[in-house]
Amino acid sequence: MVAAPFSPTSAPGKAATLPGSTLIPTEDEARAALEAHRQSIDNIDAALIHMLAERFRQTQAVGELKARARMPAADPQREARQIARLRELAHAARLDPDFAEKFLAFIIREVIRHHDSIAGRTPGASA
Numbered sequence: 001m002v003a004a005p006f007s008p009t010s011a012p013g014k015a016a017t018l019p020g021s022t023l024i025p026t027e028d029e030a031r032a033a034l035e036a037h038r039q040s041i042d043n044i045d046a047a048l049i050h051m052l053a054e055r056f057r058q059t060q061a062v063g064e065l066k067a068r069a070r071m072p073a074a075d076p077q078r079e080a081r082q083i084a085r086l087r088e089l090a091h092a093a094r095l096d097p098d099f100a101e102k103f104l105a106f107i108i109r110e111v112i113r114h115h116d117s118i119a120g121r122t123p124g125a126s127a
């Protein structure tokens with residue numbers, strides 16, 4: 001059986017399965033397992049922050065370049081290619097592709113807001 005893609009937005013109340021074991025853990029076992037998961041989650045969150053900081057450093061430089069070259073903040077064709085690529089990567093990684101697309105759109109919206117601000121434009125105003 002193939003597991004369904006992990007969806008961080010799946011509805012609450014859905015049947016939960018314990019990966020690896022169907023045995024009910026003792027309270028101590030549950031606490032130890034929870035702590036181990038949380039240590040890993042904290043490491044992943046730290047990596048995400050470092051990766052986002054690095055991405056925004058690059059997009060800041062792109063924004064400055066675009067402002068000097070009088071280029072528009074947004075590049076919808078580039079975004080369409082990124083969405084297609086990330087959806088494929090998400091599918092292969094068994095992450096919900098809709099979530100991956102929404103996450104990328106959220107980041108790009110913020111980047112474009114920065115680019116508009118660097119160029120002295122009001123977000124939403126035509127270039």
Ligand SMILES: C=C(O[C@@H]1C=C(C(=O)O)C=C[C@H]1O)C(=O)O
Binds near residue numbers: 059079
């Ligand atoms: C960073 C750029 O500017 C914008 C932001 C993008 C992004 O954050 O990935 C992608 C395309 C553009 O809409 C770019 O053109 O590469």
